[in-house]
Amino acid sequence: MSYVRLGRSGLKVSRLCLGCMSYGDPGWRPWVLDEEAARPFFRRALDLGINFFDTADMYSRGRSEEVTGRLLREMAPRHDYVLATKLFFPVEKKGPNRSGLSRKHVLEACDASLRRLGTEFIDLYQVHRWDPDTPFEEALSALDTLVRSGKVRYLGASSMAAWQFAKALYLSDRRGGERFASMQNHYNLVYREEEREMIPLCIEEGVGLVPWSPLARGFLTGTRRRGEEPETARGRSDEFADQLYFRGEDFDVLDALLSVSSSLDLPPARVALAWLLSRPGVTAPIVGATKLPHLEDAFAALDVRLGDDAVARLEAPYRPHPVLGHDQPTPRAAR
Numbered sequence: 041m042s043y044v045r046l047g048r049s050g051l052k053v054s055r056l057c058l059g060c061m062s063y064g065d066p067g068w069r070p071w072v073l074d075e076e077a078a079r080p081f082f083r084r085a086l087d088l089g090i091n092f093f094d095t096a097d098m099y100s101r102g103r104s105e106e107v108t109g110r111l112l113r114e115m116a117p118r119h120d121y122v123l124a125t126k127l128f129f130p131v132e133k134k135g136p137n138r139s140g141l142s143r144k145h146v147l148e149a150c151d152a153s154l155r156r157l158g159t160e161f162i163d164l165y166q167v168h169r170w171d172p173d174t175p176f177e178e179a180l181s182a183l184d185t186l187v188r189s190g191k192v193r194y195l196g197a198s199s200m201a202a203w204q205f206a207k208a209l210y211l212s213d214r215r216g217g218e219r220f221a222s223m224q225n226h227y228n229l230v231y232r233e234e235e236r237e238m239i240p241l242c243i244e245e246g247v248g249l250v251p252w253s254p255l256a257r258g259f260l261t262g263t264r265r266r267g268e269e270p271e272t273a274r275g276r277s278d279e280f281a282d283q284l285y286f287r288g289e290d291f292d293v294l295d296a297l298l299s300v301s302s303s304l305d306l307p308p309a310r311v312a313l314a315w316l317l318s319r320p321g322v323t324a325p326i327v328g329a330t331k332l333p334h335l336e337d338a339f340a341a342l343d344v345r346l347g348d349d350a351v352a353r354l355e356a357p358y359r360p361h362p363v364l365g366h367d368q369p370t371p372r373a374a375r
């Protein structure tokens with residue numbers, strides 16, 4: 041396993057991050073694994089050298105943080121792994137101050153995550169989305185407080201418009217506050233809109249990219265085919281995936297992937313991940329694994345070098361998409 045700096049920060053992370061949205065409470069989503077079923081994935085990930093684990097307070101309504109925190113505590117010294125979580129969405133109960141990035145919610149959400157994770161500090165605390173109802177200066181000052189108090193080591197952000205992230209970086213610099221070290225964004229072979237604005241911004245600003253759903257929630261693995269019932273439990277029940285993928289042009293990209301993987305004699309997931317790992321600015325894709333061989337494929341992708349011809353064939357069918365994976369809230373001034 042190789043380890044790289046997260047953006048221009050000094051934090052070293054493995055080139056793969058294990059996404060822990062798949063672990064927690066099967067009552068939340070039918071494809072989520074419970075703690076016992078999740079244990080071997082953490083064991084194997086650590087054995088492979090993965091030191092970077094991503095969860096969020098909302099996954100399995102808090103249960104993902106509990107499982108992630110407990111299994112990692114059981115298996116490795118705290119200083120040997122990088123624990124990332126997120127805030128913004130409501131966890132168990134909805135209420136006017138139970139979501140968003142107000143100072144009240146940021147401080148309370150962090151304490152709740154620390155309790156569930158069973159740790160004294162979060163290595164990477166990420167804002168899951170932009171909050172159109174809170175001045176970003178307020179969010180930043182609350183996040184700064186967390187870093188200064190030692191509860192949080194680094195700050196990260198997740199899916200938002202590039203102008204919003206540029207504003208966030210500008211405001212933190214102007215205030216002399218803590219900067220965002222990473223951007224967790226939606227990026228894979230069937231969703232490349234981030235190449236237009238967000239990725240150049242992150243490269244220019246020294247922000248590490250940690251793409252989510254690098255295999256398009258399983259769409260880029262060969263277990264979902266045009267006109268056929270998906271083969272897996274997640275394939276049949278992942279409603280968010282239905283909103284994001286399965287367009288005609290996505291199947292054209294999938295066809296290209298299946299053809300390139302067959303000519304290279306490699307599994308499609310390995311080729312799709314190898315492509316993402318080779319893209320400029322990408323620090324560590326956040327892989328989701330519900331079967332142990334998924335981890336082996338992800339690890340093997342680190343050694344795959346795609347030639348120019350294979351890359352050209354993989355990229356050729358892509359057509360621009362609408363923004364998918366996050367809302368585009370109206371700026372406060374325009375409302």
Ligand SMILES: NC(=O)c1ccc[n+]([C@@H]2O[C@H](COP(=O)([O-])OP(=O)(O)OC[C@H]3O[C@@H](n4cnc5c(N)ncnc54)[C@H](OP(=O)(O)O)[C@@H]3O)[C@@H](O)[C@H]2O)c1
Binds near residue numbers: 058258274307310
């Ligand atoms: N910030 C955000 O807004 C956001 C949004 C989404 C996700 N995330 C993060 O990103 C992480 C990963 O998301 P994801 O689970 O959607 O990622 P993904 O890697 O795109 O999809 C994972 C799914 O792909 C299939 N798969 C993986 N490897 C495979 C292989 N080698 N062969 C065949 N199938 C394979 C499995 O589907 P089956 O289960 O069907 O076999 C697995 O559940 C999450 O855990 C979370 O940490 C963040």
